[in-house]
Amino acid sequence: MATTPKPNEEGAAKRFWDKFSKESILTLYTPFVVSLASGNLKVDTFGHYIAQDVHFFKCFAQAYELAEDCADDDDAKISIVELRKNVLEELKHHGSFVQEWGVDLSKETTPNAATTKYTNFLLATASGKVATPFEKTKVAAYTLSAMAPCMRLYVFLGNELKSLLDVNGDEHLYKKWIDKYSSEDYQATMLQIEDLLDKLSVSLTGQELDTMQKLYHQALKLEMEFFLAQPIDQPTVLPLSKQHIPSENRLMIFSDFDLTCSVVDSSAILAEIAIVTAPKYDQSQPESQSQIVRMPSVDLRNTWEVLSREYTEEYEQCMESMLAHEKVEIFDYSGLKKALEQLVEFERRANMRVIESEVLKGLNLEDIKRAGERLILHDGCMGFFQNIIKNENLNVNVHVLSYCWCADLIRSAFSSGGLNTIHVHANEFEYEGTQSTGTIIKKVESPIDKLQAFTDILKNCRETDTKPLTIYIGDSVGDLLCLLEADIGIVIGSSSSLRRIGAHFGVSFVPLFPALVKKQKEYIEGNSFSWKGLSGILYTVSSWAEVHSFIIGL
The missing domain is CATH 1.20.910.10 (Heme oxygenase-like)
Incomplete structure (x- = not known):
């Protein structure tokens, strides 16, 4: 038995x-x-x-x-x-x-x-x-x-x-x-x-x-x-793609990358590539050689650990500083934006320390692309983007906004899934040939930079296209402003700092499914429903399966 x-x-x-x-x-x-x-x-x-x-x-x-x-x-x-x-x-x-x-x-x-x-x-x-x-x-x-x-x-x-x-x-x-x-x-x-x-x-x-x-x-x-x-x-509120009229609206999908799409933060991946491919000992070449001189892997790992520790400590201090403001009961977007401006200088200092440390010096572009191809994304993430881009019935545009130091890593990750039309807005490496000089070409460093990129994209869309319906998917404090500006802001994951900061400035976090049920009830009872930004409401999901079901359906 x-x-x-x-x-x-x-x-x-x-x-x-x-x-x-x-x-x-x-x-x-x-x-x-x-x-x-x-x-x-x-x-x-x-x-x-x-x-x-x-x-x-x-x-x-x-x-x-x-x-x-x-x-x-x-x-x-x-x-x-x-x-x-x-x-x-x-x-x-x-x-x-x-x-x-x-x-x-x-x-x-x-x-x-x-x-x-x-x-x-x-x-x-x-x-x-x-x-x-x-x-x-x-x-x-x-x-x-x-x-x-x-x-x-x-x-x-x-x-x-x-x-x-x-x-x-x-x-x-x-x-x-x-x-x-x-x-x-x-x-x-x-x-x-x-x-x-x-x-x-x-x-x-x-x-x-x-x-x-x-x-x-x-x-x-x-x-x-x-x-x-x-x-x-009878009319239903989902999938969203069914309510979307391509001739009247362009569906604009925006997404963060690190930990929203990827399982591991890209900075840790780039640091690991640097450590693994670095020489074990000091192997300095004569100045006549064109190859970029790199620090030994042991020194590089120690340097990276110091940089990571400093970043974490200062980030927590920034969070506490923002929470020191009096908590509000009514959504206060301007107060939140002003508070998040504290992260601008913090992120710039952190990136400058990385550049000056030379931990990213000498990374080979091919190694970065290979790492991107092997990058593990959250279950359902790649499938969602593949389905929405390949759907010929949708007038859709997809943008990724990221603090990532190297946009090539992101582009490689999506290219491995056949997604070459996703627009990536992130920082770039400066190269000599195929090797990184260690310098970051800074384009998106802070929540304010992300918001500016988001705004610029929409401005260009409105000048040349039909009215956009915007969806932003993110998981961190750096995404808050874009999440709130979008017609539909979807918070994926369980970032405690995002929720603490958001709630402190009156942001409401509503699980997506109950919100859809409520909208369905209102819809059938004759009340029109719409999605609009700056409402102070963000919708929470636990997985990309929910995002897929809501926007595309089966």
Whole structure:
């Protein structure tokens, strides 16, 4: 008999869910779910969804029956039988559950393409078509891998929508649906399936676990497609690209780079390139040689550590100095801008120390480009830019504004993903041939410089083009002014300094999904909605999946 994972071990179900969390976010941001969350989803649309959902219940019951036949563990068989009984019981009472919405489940409905795609996939898995005859005993584990993510997704959606109900405190047309999938009973059933999945996975080989993971991911994607396929015949606030009229507006996407796009700060990457490629010992060349003389790697590392420590200490002092101003209750943009001007001289001094230290002297352009090509970006970042640039239906322009010392590093990072049309606004290295002289050609050093670049770009756009709709995505204090000036400012990540400084000057940080639900509700009730800058409101997201879902959709 299989053993249960130890308490300190993470089970397969939890690992799989965490790994593929992007699909759950994408599902949350579908027009159907946002409309459902707003409480203004048309009842006919909801009825169609419920009727399709019945096909899922029937398929689940059939899949459990097939899985039971393959299970070689008595405890597993008992658990599967119990789970099947729960599905049949739920199916039996489903008709009465939907009566208040006027949905009649007595009429047989034809499953749509997305429903059929999932049910065919699940029954093929439960019939052993993904395993060889010698692996029949593994079918139960494979089948549960294709079912567990659906249960977890419904709990996720139920809890997300329940939190909005708790905040708003008003009556909601679909409260009964939300209460069901956020209930302790439904979560208990979900945990029962996941616990069984974990037990069945313990004795599997690495290859078999890979098969489970692929099935789990495929099921989650098919479930996402199911929600996306629900027909919506009412206006929706997303995706933004659908509201955007290319002939009237140019969609302007602005983004920071360091830690917004990249996982590691670019200054640390450039310093590491310098240290790794530097000579181990003092190997000074005669003056007649054209090669730029570089300090030994040990000295370079020590120098870099001193520079980093000084930067961090002075930066914290600047933050505390800005917070010394009296906190305001009403958004004070001019006060914030004046406070951020303190960073201008600080950043200039820091860059000058770097130049004078010569830590960047002698870096080879090819090494920088190779590092850019291998640079790790946050999950979903590259995909977002690829999708939005390659979308021929959008009149879109993309700009990256960064303090990065070397724009070549950024350009190389995006070029590796086929993105050669992104406009990069950053500092540059001065070169002799292909080697850096150690001098930084300073173009974007501070929040004020970023704002100036942002303003100049928009000025040029307005002079030559249609009215722009601006979106700025950033993660740090240096992005605050641009975030606030943009029509839509999106804060990604969890920078405490950005939030502390912003809140101190009256900036509100609102999670994007609840904001969209609120706008959807207002939209359907006849109130026009618009996005405008300098409102003092910034929208927060946890990942690029949210940005992608909001702007582009699926």
